[in-house]
Amino acid sequence: MIINKETKVLVQGITGKEGSRATKEMIAYGTKVVAGVTPGKGGQEVENLPVFNTVKEAKEFDKEINATVLYVPPLFVKGAALEAIEAGIELIVIITENVPVQDTAKFVELAAKKNIRIIGPSSIGILQLGECRIGSIGGANEDRMYSKGNVAIVSKSGGMCSETSLLLTQQGIGQSTVVGIGGDVICGTSFTDMFALLEKDENTKVIVMYGEIGGKYEELAAQMIKNGDVTKPVVAFISGQFAQKLSREVAMGHAGAIIEKGSGSAQEKKKVLKESGALIANYHDEIPTLVKEALEKNGI
């Protein structure tokens, strides 16, 4: 999978409140965090780790750094991501929310050219149970919610990574990989990107996806299931049927109507996913039952 026991992690924005807290939590989980970066704070230490001014310096300190996690303010994310791309770090996890879409589009395009994986922005992080954790996923006591097993969770919502895992754990179902992909218009790693990886992952038997209204990522996931490119059972929950009522967005121009042509709504996403063969949870608490069903049906 994307991360394992050997993954060597850099923390960009390590001296900030969120960055230092996450560093402590990651180390407690056993993640090999090796250094941090905060421009202008080079020479300091956080959790006994050296802090550098640039990613380049950090990479010179430890050439084996192959993942970085970003805890930098929104308008600094692009610069930080470009630095990491330039340094050739293979995995960039972006926790920061409210990153301008144009910035994301730019660094996502550049990363793709260099075969660098980006997770986020607005990701809660990624957790490989029993091996490695990058980001804030799980908070201070992840063992309260997460347990090791063979169900992968891919979620747009960060908070719901924990809630979904909790439901499964309470029913004795453990997790393999849990990842928050973020709910931005453009995300570095989408449902389909994750599905492609999880399909090949022998530790994963069932995939749970937590989708939201807007965009086309859920529809693309449905297409992938339909095409048979992911054969493992997918249990899907789509949030936002209510949010549609909540939004009083008056029709501002026609762009949405012309391009989306009715797609993007919770009903539409559920419909296409159901047609593709995914198991649909209408209530969040139905997820464990459906996962059990999927496991049994596949003789696991």
Added chain:
Amino acid sequence: MKLLEYKGKELLKKLGIEIPKSVLIDKDSIEKSKEVAGEVIVKAQIIGGKRKKLGLIEFATEDVEDKAKIILAKKYNNLPIESVLVEEKIKGEEYYISIVYDTEARKPMIVFLKSGGIDVEESEEEPSTLIVSPNDGLSEEDAKAFAAKVGMDDAFASVLVKSFACFQEYYCRILEINPLIKTDKGYVAADAKITLDDTALKKIEEFKDVEDTEDKTFLTQLELDARKIDADDHRGVAGKTFVEFDGDIAVLASGGGASLTCMDALDEAGGNAANYTEYSGNPPKEKVIKLTEVTLSKKGLKGCLVIGGTANFTDIYETLSGFCEGLLKVSPKPEYPIIIRRAGPRDDEAKVFVEKFGKDNGFDITFYGEETPMTVAVKEMVKRVG
């Protein structure tokens, strides 16, 4: 942030796109409408569509001032119309262009329709699209090739290049020109609907001081009261998001994904929310007291749901004691069932406190913790309300 038409046009003009000759007037400057001679269009400056159908756009020649006065006397969503744009009428072939982000390509996309105008949504025409690299931008060459493909000329290609430059320069989320009109002298943007990326406003000189991008046109008194709680105290969040509905179950939720999941469940179970609001980020007790008061001041409530996922930092005891204190201030005293489902720091203490509080003060409160899935608590609420 959605821009009014005139403001959007200003941005287009800065990037070299032709816009009609016009003047912006309000009720104190109606005489300025004379600055535009001949046949004109008088357009209410509001955020929202369907202006023509609502009578907020009028054609005029001699009676410009009268038409302007009529529109300025109207209301849109119960709020007065503050300004109108008086603009020369442009004649010619009408086209549609917009630029948005395509989630699949993860890049900007240009959308073109040969038949623009107000009925564009009903059009059967399949839109032509062009994906553009956000790093390289739109080259003159690529624009010309696209224009040729869709049967348009080089001058149109030039409009595309300028529009894309505007889209990037101002960090637009949506840039729409409908109609784009072809005249003898070239293309003219006769309308502009631009939505800026709120997260990028600080990067744009003329918008960097904009703090609040919410359109207040639609807010109710309760919604305004709730927003005031956050405006007055920046510790944690309580009330910044508050939407009032017609239902009878009051909701105080916590955590973005969790609260929406619970609202979905409420909807799915056939319950009717009276409101949606959220508190998170460990707000102080006082803010939760106020939010409780505001939320439960609504008449005709039949239940109250305090719900959220497992908090990382929010002190459950502190916030729920705020909720209880708020309850005491609500008049008439809530007799309806109250269901709480919360987990996180100090939730055990909170449970003991809340249950004792309910008993001592005669409130019908049920407390669920981590052992009960959130959406199960929601279904219970709907059952209790009946």
